[in-house]
Amino acid sequence: MTDQATHAHLNDPEHAQHRIVTPLQYFFVYIIMLALTGLTCAAAFVDLKWANAVIAVGIACTQATIGALFFMHAAFQxxxxxxxxxxxxxxxxxxxxxxxxxxxxxxxxxx
Amino acid sequence: MSTAIGNTIVSLPDQSTAQLPKRHYINNEYGLLSWLLTEDHKRIALLYLFSVTFFFFIGGAFAGLIRLELLTPQPDLVAADTYNKFFTMHGLIMIFLFLVPSIPGVLGNFLIPLMIGAKDLAFPKLNLLSWYVYMAGGTLTLAALVLGGVDTGWTFTTPLSTHYLNTHVITAAMAIFITGFSSILTGINFIVTIHRMRCPGMTWFRMPLFLWSHYAASLLMVLGTPVLATTLVLVALERLFGIGIFDPAKGGDPLLFQHLFWFYSHPAVYIMILPGMGVVSEVISTFSRKRIFGYTAVAFSSVAIALFGFFVWEHHMFIMGVSSYSALVFSLLTMLVAVPSAIKIFNWAFTLQKGSITFETPMLYCFGFMGLFTIGGLTGVFLGSLGMDIHLTETYFVVAHFHFVMVGGGLMAFLAGIHFWWPKMTGRMYPETISKLAAVTTFIGFNLTFLPQFVLGYLGLPRRYAAYPPEFQVLNVLSTAGATVLGFGYMLPLLYLAWSLKYGAIAGSNPWQATGLEWQIASPPPTENFTEIPIMDHEVYDYEWLANKTKKEVTTVG
Amino acid sequence: MDSALATTDPADLHAGQEHGHVSLPQHRHHFETVEQQREAGSFGMWLFLLTEIMFFGGMFLAYLLYRNWYYPAFVVASNQLSVRIGTINTMVLITSGFCMAIGVWAAEVRRRSLLVAMLVTTTLLGVLFLSLKYGEYHEKYELHHIPGNNFNISMFTNPAGYGIKEAPLPPDMAQKTQVFFFLYFAMTGMHALHMIIGLGILCWLISRARRGDFSAGYVAPVENFALYWHFIDVVWLFLYPLLYLINRHPMH
The missing domain is CATH 1.20.5 (Single alpha-helices involved in coiled-coils or other helix-helix interfaces)
Structure with a gap:
């Protein structure tokens, strides 16, 4: 199911082939999201001066990107x-x- | 079929035999509910037409009252705080209930599907919803008015609006909040429609410029309006609960309000003017029988205006204590907006050059637009320069400047568009002579009203005061006299357009010999627009294609 | 907007079922193809989310400004939030997003009962999130930490008196904790409002899914709602570190 997305509309910027993400892929994304949440929480308890805020926002941006790309299927759009x-x-x-x-x-x- | 008579390109069918089509979108169904529950973009456009006209005349009545009060130096017609309510209601109604929804709501709704060869907008139900949301916002605005008015000015400036006034600020803020959603829904609908619903062959560079400008305006609606929504919610919360976000006493910053407010409200100016520019492009091309000079440049300048629009808002705040370094940057960026605007004006001028120009009413309004918008735009450059701005801000110079842009630009374009597409919307022509008179009256009245205000402002008369020193009376009387003429100029179309619904000449499908897809179907169009989806097999504004097509039609008939 | 849209489903070709796309009852006449309809719907949904970015964006801007201005107040006030509940709530939301994603998959492969189960789980997790949030709000109410006329700064001027290990703030800075709490309530409140709306739509989706509306090739409402639900999760993923984790490590 992963390879079927790429023939008809390959060069058309406005359209993309519809594609189904499998539960296993979702599960990987889910685990990564949980791990990053744990990481951001743990990082906050270590004194890293100005880097604390950068790490917190950086991890949030990573999570948002992963969420948008896979949960929201933006990667296949x-x-x-x-x-x-x-x-x-x-x-x-x-x-x-x-x-x-x-x-x-x-x-x-x-x- | 087409014989140009004298100096006009209007070609109407033989009136003794001509008839309106048997079935069209207006008579397809009857009854109030068929209008209130309609999902037809053309009917929704007419709903918008009625409601924006209604609000226009209410806002206009307040303008009349303002000018009447300013006839004399003393605040003798109304008390000062009543005057404050007058200009607040005038601003709120004219901006949020007329200028923002006028051209997109009426002409955009009606024409976008027709121009791209689609049966409807992408989301007809959302389209209807946007009208209801608009009406809810409008009703709430009227409620604020009836309950006793609001006197913050249309800008809801904090801390005035949050701490010092005892009027219906929350009602008005919620009204504008709700109206904003109507604008968002319209914007989403237009963007999706233009991307997804174009007929075969309708590439981006075959789209009429009307669509490009609506696309750019829709981007601004979608990206800007939510910020206004947040801001108004925060103002309402501040007022209700004293939460302190804009209250310096509690650590809040009133300038943050200004940043958020103008982040929407400056792009909002382009929401008002960009669709008008689209109308002007269509009209000028049709009445000079030429493809728009520099089509690509005009198309991209719309998008450029939308983009630059998000980088200039701080020029509304130069005197409010913002950083002078940042003001420098914003001043420079403000000058940049003049570039795409000038690209449009120059390209229209070059389109006129060596064109077969005829002077029908829509064209007269467009000439008005070009002149007045140029003055409005250039005075905008004055105001964008830091030194001049300190002298001119909060004076009548600013009032005159934005009226030149919004009324001289936006409203003139709206009237041009209404006249231009009136035959398509109703199937009947408006009376030409009296409408030319109206166009000229509007132009004269407008200049008489607002040119004196440039002088007043330059001499230092501040805006938003009910009283003024006696030496300013002559110019103010001139301005009020002009407003009377202007009001007359706006009443005329209301009367003769209503008259034309019954007595106007039958227009036929293409009275102007225009090239757009909307002119190739019956007037008024059938409910489904196109019996079969058209194929765009020629370039946009291709008058030779039209001439060949017409010739062929004549041969087949003859 | 969701209800007006249909979708094509490659899975039905794989399953070898004969299912003509044009015959979908949800296909609306003004679209040429069902594919066009599905793409228009999801594009519209994305544009709506764009407006949501800007809607929350104004508040994030205010947060950035005031956090820089009143950092000490923000630190102390933020430390009064329960990091445990905050983290649990983050996990709850991520899990509900995962369930929603599985729900979309279930609809695409036409498993009705799995779809209903996933939608119900999503709803329950949403309710769990809101109840935990309610607990937090209630605690703030009892401590007079809700901005407004009853706001009380004594906990921040005299933390020792409340058994809190923080340096006391001077009164003018302590007053600024109100700005933090205002932003906290505005942002999480607006987020919660979006969740409540989402839960309402979920109930409607569940009732339709039970009827089997979304297990016959018409997935668009589920798909588009999932976009909305994931977007709310993403907003929370920013709110969580910005509000709960400003400075959890000891300063001294």
């Missing part, structure tokens, strides 16, 4: 859908960075 997700993340980042550019440059060194 057309480029259009991937672009859609990317657009959301991009505009969110624009909002955050452009706003923060104001706050951070308003009081140099206070951050």
């Amino acid at each position: 057309s480029r259009l859908i991937k672009l859609t997700i990317g657009a959301g993340v991009f505009v969110f980042l624009v909002m955050v960075t452009m706003t923060m550019s104001d706050y951070m440059s308003r009081s140099w060194g206070m951050w």
Whole structure:
């Protein structure tokens, strides 16, 4: 079932072959998600200075990516859908960075 | 069939024998419920047309009251806080209940499936839902008005809205919150439809520019509106429970509200103007009988405006204490938006060059659009430059600037579009002479109203005050006189368009000899739009293809 | 939007069943093919999730700002949340997401009873999450840690008096814990609201799944709802470290 996805619409950015993910694949994803949760929790109890926040957000982003790719099937979707997700993340980042550019440059060194 | 008479390209069927098609979307079913429960995009467009017109005239009534109050320097018609309610309701209704849904809700709904050769939008039920959500938001706005009004200004500025006012802020905020969902649903529907429902042969670069601009506006609706929703919820919570997110006394930051609010509300300006630009592209091409000059550039400039729109919001906040470094960046980015806008204006001008131009009403409105939008856009560059902005912010210069963009741009385009597609929507022509009069009246009235406000603002008259120093009275009287003319110019179409429903000349399927797919089917269109799905086998705006097609039709008939 | 959509199912070809796609009763007339309908539906759903990103995005922005401004208050306030319940809830949500994913698979391979079982499990786990969340909210209510007029900062100015091993905060910084708790309630509350809506839709899906609506090749509602449900999980995966795990290690 894993190899069937790749013939008809290979070069069409707007369409993708429908594809079923097997329970075993879901189970692997599930275990990874649980392990990462444990990891993020454990990492918080170790003093790593500024790296604590980076690790926490990094693991959350990894989990979100895995969840989107496999639970939400984004990995098997057309480029259009991937672009859609990317657009959301991009505009969110624009909002955050452009706003923060104001706050951070308003009081140099206070951050 | 097509004989150009004099200086017009209008070609109507022989009126003595012409008839409307026996079955079309309006007479397909009867009864109120057939309208209230319809899933037909064309009927929903008409529902939108009635409701946005209704709200337009309510918002217009408030504009009239504002101008009446400003006739004299003293606050003698109404008290100052009543005046505050007037301009708040004027802003809320005109922006959220008229300008944002007007062109997408009416023309977009009606035309997008027709232009791409589809039977309907992708989600007809969502489309109907979006109208109901819009009506719920509108009703709640009216409720806020009837209960005693709201006087925050349309911007809900904190801490004014959260701490200092005792009016119906929460009702109004919830009304706008709800209306936002209508906009989101419309945006999702348009994007999916344009991606998924195009007929065979309708590639991206064969789409009419109307679709490109609606696509760009829909992106803004989908990505921007939710931020406004969050912001309004936070304002309501702050007001209800005093939670402190925007309250400096509790550690909150009112500027965060401004950032979040303008993150939506600046792109919202492009939600209002981009669909209008789409209308102008269609009209200018049709009445100069030419393919739009630089089609690709115009198409991509729509997307560029949508993209840049998310990078400039801080120019609404230059005087609010934002970082001067960041203001510098935002000022520069603001200037960048002028580039795609100018690309459009220049390309339309080059389309007109050596075209066979005729001056039907939609074209007159579009000329109005080009001139007024250019002035509005250029004064926007003034306001985007940091030094000028400090002098001009919160004066009538800003008021004049955004009215030039939104009324001179958005509303002119809406009227151009309504006249242009009126024969398609109703099957009948509007009366040409009086509608030309209306277009000219609107243009004159508009300039009389808002040009004096540039001067007033430059001289330093602040906006949002019921009273002003006596030396400003002459210009204010001019402005009020202009508003009267303008109001007359807006009443006229209401009257003669209603008249034309019964007495207008039968339009036939393609009165303008336009090339769009929507003009190749009967007017009004049948419920299912196309009896068989069309195949787009020619380029967009291909007037030779149309001429050949018409010639063939004549030979087969003759 | 879900109900209007149908799907094609490669599994039915594998199973060798003769099942003409066009004959699906859920195929709506304005779509040319069922495939077009399914793709339109899932694209629409993704666009809706895009709006959700921006909806939560505003609150994440506020969080980022205030966390940087009032870091000491955020640390102490965050440490008053139960990391145990938070972690358990994260696991519960991941498990419910897993069950939902299995549910989609069950619908695709047309196993009705498995689908119903998975949907019910998902629902129960969702309810479990909300009850644990309710317990947390209730505790905050009793401690007067709900922002507003009754907010009480004494636990943060005098932690020793409450038996808490934290350095006392000066009163003005202690006041800022209210900002943390506001964001905590706004973000988790909005998340919980999405879950409640999701549970409502789940009940409706269960009743339809029991009738066998989704085990005959028409999977779109289950598939699209799963996207929504996974999205809520993903939001929580960010909320959990940001709200519960700001600084769990001893500072000194």
